[in-house]
Amino acid sequence: MKDCLFCKISNKEIPSEIVYQDEVVTVFKDINPVAPIHLLIIPNRHIVSVQEMESGDEEILGKLFSAAKNAAEASGISDSGYRLIINNGPDANQEIFHIHMHLLGGGRMKHPMG
Ligand code: AMP
Numbered sequence: 001m002k003d004c005l006f007c008k009i010s011n012k013e014i015p016s017e018i019v020y021q022d023e024v025v026t027v028f029k030d031i032n033p034v035a036p037i038h039l040l041i042i043p044n045r046h047i048v049s050v051q052e053m054e055s056g057d058e059e060i061l062g063k064l065f066s067a068a069k070n071a072a073e074a075s076g077i078s079d080s081g082y083r084l085i086i087n088n089g090p091d092a093n094q095e096i097f098h099i100h101m102h103l104l105g106g107g108r109m110k111h112p113m114g
């Protein structure tokens with residue numbers, strides 16, 4: 001989609017630190033990390049949020065999880081653990097309206113969330 005930052009990142013129209021890409025997903029480093037490891041996992045297809053997903057998107061969104069698993073392994077945090085977050089809409093402070101999964105790890109997190 002035109003004028004979408006994350007579409008531009010997956011199309012390599014603007015620079016980012018991509019750590020993995022295939023025909024369905026792109027994984028890149030968050031520009032403002034809040035954990036020692038902070039990656040963003042996006043579908044290459046422009047899906048706005050979980051609320052906007054359509055029938056047929058399940059397979060694409062499932063691939064976000066397998067990409068997260070592989071990225072955690074590649075980052076050396078599959079045993080120490082990590083948190084996956086998808087912000088949806090205003091109350092969750094979603095800033096970029098192209099669905100993305102945050103992968104946070106590399107240090108012990110505070111609990112509870114929210
Ligand atoms: P959210 O609040 O879930 O929409 O998160 C958007 C995330 O995108 C934030 O963590 C930002 O730091 C990150 N972000 C914004 N612009 C860029 C960019 N050009 N490259 C990488 N990450 C970005």
Ligand code: ZN
Binds near residue numbers: 005006007097098
């Ligand atoms: Zn997009």
